[in-house]
Amino acid sequence: MTASAPILRIDGLCTRFGELTVHENLNMEVRAGEIVALVGGSGSGKTTLLREVLGLERPSAGTVQVFGEDVHRADAARLHALRRRWGMLFQHGALFSAMSAFDNVALPMRELRHLPEDLVRDAALLKLSMVGIDARAAQRMPADLSGGMVKRVALARALALEPELLFLDEPTAGLDPALSDAFVELIAGLHREMHLTVLMVTHDLDTLLSLSTRIAVLADKRLVAFGTAREVIRVDHPFIREYFLGARGRRALQGLADIDAPPAPGA
Numbered sequence: 001m002t003a004s005a006p007i008l009r010i011d012g013l014c015t016r017f018g019e020l021t022v023h024e025n026l027n028m029e030v031r032a033g034e035i036v037a038l039v040g041g042s043g044s045g046k047t048t049l050l051r052e053v054l055g056l057e058r059p060s061a062g063t064v065q066v067f068g069e070d071v072h073r074a075d076a077a078r079l080h081a082l083r084r085r086w087g088m089l090f091q092h093g094a095l096f097s098a099m100s101a102f103d104n105v106a107l108p109m110r111e112l113r114h115l116p117e118d119l120v121r122d123a124a125l126l127k128l129s130m131v132g133i134d135a136r137a138a139q140r141m142p143a144d145l146s147g148g149m150v151k152r153v154a155l156a157r158a159l160a161l162e163p164e165l166l167f168l169d170e171p172t173a174g175l176d177p178a179l180s181d182a183f184v185e186l187i188a189g190l191h192r193e194m195h196l197t198v199l200m201v202t203h204d205l206d207t208l209l210s211l212s213t214r215i216a217v218l219a220d221k222r223l224v225a226f227g228t229a230r231e232v233i234r235v236d237h238p239f240i241r242e243y244f245l246g247a248r249g250r251r252a253l254q255g256l257a258d259i260d261a262p263p264a265p266g267a
């Protein structure tokens, strides 16, 4: 793979569930170091796309390449090798409830890296400290942690194997505004420090605008816009008008000084 090759490349992707077509000839590329936010209406196929990228679901047609490897044609050993290079923060069911925070983070290291236990301990505590969880809190069970702490432990677990690529599904869902801002800051800091490439699904406008380097808008079964916030809001599409240029969108966009939103529809 050359240095300029995309980290993630989707070509001609089609997804059908019986009569329902979710994606039709969808194309997308994510380059190294980007934070790409995938947005779209409810049921537009964001989660399904993420599952196809992760190899958890097979598209009806088209290809998904991650690090130059075709996810759906890779054999078990190659898929295993790929999975060591990415981390995933799921929206729900983030932690195993019967394990302490520490053991949740240590699990992928024990399963996929087979490291000596003292190294696992140091590495897991380091990842936890990066997300602001100290050694004492690390011994707690998930039920004894706040919602924000659970998210941070889940993020530490996603980072356990030092991934080059991080997938986030609704990273700030369920967090109050202050915790959500703190979590966005945390991800931005980790992105800088670890040179991560990030693909996230989010509904949250503030998260999207403050974190992403490019925004992919999924509508009409394909990406109707893919670019910076400034580029995306200039695309004339009903979903974009409603999402970015409604009252909430305009408030969020005001936070970004360098963006001049086009006039509101009917203004």
Ligand SMILES: Nc1ncnc2c1ncn2[C@@H]1O[C@H](COP(=O)(O)OP(=O)(O)OP(=O)(O)O)[C@@H](O)[C@H]1O
Pocket: 017, 022, 040, 041, 042, 043, 044, 045, 046, 047, 048, 049
């Ligand atoms: N395994 C499946 N079998 C049949 N239909 C499915 C399956 N998975 C998803 N769908 C349908 O595909 C469409 C896209 O679903 P998906 O969950 O990917 O949307 P989404 O954009 O993530 O939505 P939301 O924002 O509401 O989570 C929906 O109509 C959903 O009902």
